[in-house]
Amino acid sequence: MKFTVEREEFLTAVLKMLKAVGAKSSMPVLEGILISAEQGRITLAAYNLEIGMKKEIYCNCEKEGDIVIKARLLSDILRRLGGTQVEIETDDKLMCHIKSDDTFFDIMGMAAGDFPEMPSVADGTKISIDSKTLCDMVKGTIFAVSQIEGSRPIYTGLNISVDEGIIKFVAIDGYRLAIRKEKTNIDKNFNFVVPGKAINEVVKLCEESETDINIIIGARLISFLIDGYLFIARLFEGEYVDYKKILPEQFKQQIKLNKSDLINSVERVSLLINDAFSTPLRLLLDENEATLSCATSIGRAKETFKTELSGTPFEIGLNSRYLLEALKACDEGNIIIKFNGPNSAVTIIPEDENSDDFLYLIMPLRLR
Numbered sequence: 413m414k415f416t417v418e419r420e421e422f423l424t425a426v427l428k429m430l431k432a433v434g435a436k437s438s439m440p441v442l443e444g445i446l447i448s449a450e451q452g453r454i455t456l457a458a459y460n461l462e463i464g465m466k467k468e469i470y471c472n473c474e475k476e477g478d479i480v481i482k483a484r485l486l487s488d489i490l491r492r493l494g495g496t497q498v499e500i501e502t503d504d505k506l507m508c509h510i511k512s513d514d515t516f517f518d519i520m521g522m523a524a525g526d527f528p529e530m531p532s533v534a535d536g537t538k539i540s541i542d543s544k545t546l547c548d549m550v551k552g553t554i555f556a557v558s559q560i561e562g563s564r565p566i567y568t569g570l571n572i573s574v575d576e577g578i579i580k581f582v583a584i585d586g587y588r589l590a591i592r593k594e595k596t597n598i599d600k601n602f603n604f605v606v607p608g609k610a611i612n613e614v615v616k617l618c619e620e621s622e623t624d625i626n627i628i629i630g631a632r633l634i635s636f637l638i639d640g641y642l643f644i645a646r647l648f649e650g651e652y653v654d655y656k657k658i659l660p661e662q663f664k665q666q667i668k669l670n671k672s673d674l675i676n677s678v679e680r681v682s683l684l685i686n687d688a689f690s691t692p693l694r695l696l697l698d699e700n701e702a703t704l705s706c707a708t709s710i711g712r713a714k715e716t717f718k719t720e721l722s723g724t725p726f727e728i729g730l731n732s733r734y735l736l737e738a739l740k741a742c743d744e745g746n747i748i749i750k751f752n753g754p755n756s757a758v759t760i761i762p763e764d765e766n767s768d769d770f771l772y773l774i775m776p777l778r779l780r
Contacts, residue, residue, distance in 0.1 A: 578595070579595075633645070669719055729777035
C-alpha cells in the first residue's frame with residue numbers, strides 16, 4: 413500500500429475517529445484505525461464493538477492495500493509533522509513507513525484481516541434532522557441519563573421517539589427525569605433507545621456541522637451521517653421505563669422565577685457544598701419570598717429572594733447539582749416550579765403552562 417494525503421485533513425479525521433477506538437482492549441487491533449487505500453481515496457474505520465466510525469478522504473494512491481495503525485500513535489505523529497503532505501507506504505511485513513518533508517517514521521502496523529467487520533444499517537427507517545435541533549435536544553436531556561448500568565442498563569440510554577410530527581427525547585436515572593419536545597417535519601413514527609455515550613459522541617460531531625443529519629434507524633443499530641463521517645451504534649433492546657406513571661397530575665404549591673436569577677442564587681449558596689448527595693440545598697418557601705440555604709463543615713450560606721408562592725409554605729431539600737443541571741437546560745426567561753410538599757418530586761416547566769417543550773423532575777432529599 414502506498415498513498416499521499418493532505419496532512420491536516422488526515423489528522424482531523426484521525427482525531428475524530430479516536431472516539432470509536434478501543435482503549436486498552438484485549439484485542440490490540442481495536443486500538444487501531446483501519447486504513448484502506450484504493451484509487452483516489454482512503455477509507456478510515458474505527459470500531460470498539462460498541463460504536464464505529466468511517467470516513468473517506470481523497471488521496472493520491474499509488475498502490476492499493478489495507479493496514480491497521482495504532483490510532484493514538486498515528487495522531488501524535490501527524491500532529492507533530494511539519495509538512496503539508498504525508499506519504500504512507502507499507503511492506504509485506506506490516507512495517508509502515510511514514511514520510512513528511514524530511515521527517516521519517518517506521519512503525520509496525522497490524523493485519524487488516526484481524527480487524528472485526530463493522531456492522532452496517534442497510535435497512536431501516538430513514539429520517540433527516542437539523543444538526544442544531546439534535547444537539548439542543550440531546551444537551552437538554554443527556555445529563556439525566558444514568559451513569560451506572562446496574563440492573564437496568566437501558567437507563568443509561570436516551571429514549572428518542574417521533575409521534576404525529578412531535579419528536580421527544582427522554583432521560584431518567586431513578587432520581588430525576590428530563591423531557592424535551594419539538595415539532596418536526598418527520599412524517600414517520602418510531603421509538604428507540606440509544607446509549608448515552610454514543611449519542612454524546614454524535615453531538616460532538618454535530619456541533620461543527622451546519623447541515624442536516626441523515627439517520628437510519630434499524631432493528632438493533634442506528635447510523636448517523638454527519639459531514640461525511642458515518643457513525644454507527646447499537647440500540648438497547650427491550651421496553652423503556654413507563655415514566656408517565658411518575659408524572660404528577662396535581663400540585664399543592666408553585667412558584668414562578670427567572671431562570672438565570674435562580675441559577676445565580678443556587679450557584680452562590682452551593683459554593684459550600686462538597687457532596688450534593690449528602691448535603692441538601694434547603695429551599696424554604698413562604699408567601700412572598702424564598703430562602704436558599706446550606707450548612708456544611710465549611711460553613712453556612714443563605715440567600716433570600718422575592719417570589720409569590722401559590723399554596724402552603726414549606727421547606728424542601730434538593731440535590732444542588734441536579735437542580736442546576738435542570739435549570740441550565742431550561743429555555744431562557746421565566747420558569748414555573750411545582751411542588752407537592754417536602755417529600756414529593758419537584759417539577760420544572762415553561763412559564764407558559766400550555767407549552768410542553770420541556771419538563772424536568774427531581775426527587776427531593778430528606779432534611780434532618
